[in-house]
Amino acid sequence: MEKKLTKAFFTKNFDLSSSEKKFLTNDILSMEWLGNIKPVNSNVSTYQTATYSFEEIQVFTVLIPNNQISKLAQKAIQLIQKYIPYQAVVIAEDEFEFVIGLCDKRINQADKSKRTIEQHYFSPVLSKLFKNELQTGLYDALAFEKLDKTNLETVYKSYVQALANYQTALLTGTFSKRSGVRTEKDMELLATxxxxxxxxxxxxxxxxxxxxxxxxxxxxxxxxxxxxxxxxIKKQLSEE
Known part of the structure; x- marks a missing residue:
C-alpha cells in the first residue's frame, strides 16, 4: 500500500516559500504515504464539528540524511503537516533513528479546504536498533488494538496521549498509560x-x-x- 510522495507534488500543488523549497530539495531524501485509517478499513466512525474534522488519518514517512534527525526531523514533519489537510501521523526517519510527529489541525474558517495548526506534538528521537522498557511501553500504547476507537478523533488523541505518556515516563522512569484527563494535565506540566x-x-x-x-x-x-x-513539576508528574 506504500506510495511514493514526490517533491513535485508539493511544489506543484502548494505555495511553498523559498526556504521550504530549499529544505524540500536539499534535506528531504524521499517521502512515502503508508496508508490511512478511515471508516471503510477500520470500522471507526468519523468525527466532525464546525472547527475540527476527522474524516481519516493519514500516515506518512519522511526520509532525511543520516545523523541529522535531531536537526531536521521536526522541520520535516512540520512541512508535511502544514500542507496535508487531513489529520496525519508523520514519521521522520533515517537509517537508525526516527521521530513521530502529530498536531492539532483546526478548520480554517476563511477557507474550509485549509487547516490551521494549533500545536505540534513530537516524540523524542527513538532508536531503530534497540528498545528499552519505556520504548516498549510507547509502542504498546500506539498499537491499534490499544487505541480508543470511539471515533477517529479519539484514535488520533490516543496517539497524542501515548507521546505525552512517554515524555512523562522519561522523567518518572516508568511508562504508565494514564487517563485522558490526567494526560492533559501532564501535557500542561510538560509545556510549563x-x-x-x-x-x-x-x-x-x-x-x-x-x-x-x-x-x-x-x-x-x-x-x-x-x-x-x-x-x-517532576514530582507532580511522578504522582499517581
Whole structure:
C-alpha cells in the first residue's frame, strides 16, 4: 500500500516559500504515504464539528540524511503537516533513528479546504536498533488494538496521549498509560517545564553578558527559582 510522495507534488500543488523549497530539495531524501485509517478499513466512525474534522488519518514517512534527525526531523514533519489537510501521523526517519510527529489541525474558517495548526506534538528521537522498557511501553500504547476507537478523533488523541505518556515516563522512569484527563494535565506540566527550561537558557546567556555583579546575582537567583519549579513539576508528574 506504500506510495511514493514526490517533491513535485508539493511544489506543484502548494505555495511553498523559498526556504521550504530549499529544505524540500536539499534535506528531504524521499517521502512515502503508508496508508490511512478511515471508516471503510477500520470500522471507526468519523468525527466532525464546525472547527475540527476527522474524516481519516493519514500516515506518512519522511526520509532525511543520516545523523541529522535531531536537526531536521521536526522541520520535516512540520512541512508535511502544514500542507496535508487531513489529520496525519508523520514519521521522520533515517537509517537508525526516527521521530513521530502529530498536531492539532483546526478548520480554517476563511477557507474550509485549509487547516490551521494549533500545536505540534513530537516524540523524542527513538532508536531503530534497540528498545528499552519505556520504548516498549510507547509502542504498546500506539498499537491499534490499544487505541480508543470511539471515533477517529479519539484514535488520533490516543496517539497524542501515548507521546505525552512517554515524555512523562522519561522523567518518572516508568511508562504508565494514564487517563485522558490526567494526560492533559501532564501535557500542561510538560509545556510549563519546557517554558521554564527555555527561560533558564535565556537567563544563562544574560548572566554571561551582564557586567554588574549585583545583576548577575539576581539573574542566578531567578535561575535557581526556575530550577526549583522544574523539580516541583517532576514530582507532580511522578504522582499517581
Amino acid at each position: 517545564m519546557d517554558r521554564l527550561e527555555a527561560e533558564i537558557a535565556s537567563l544563562k546567556v544574560a548572566v554571561k553578558k551582564e557586567n554588574n555583579l549585583n545583576e548577575q546575582v539576581k539573574l542566578n537567583v531567578t535561575i535557581n527559582k526556575r530550577r526549583q519549579e522544574i523539580e516541583t
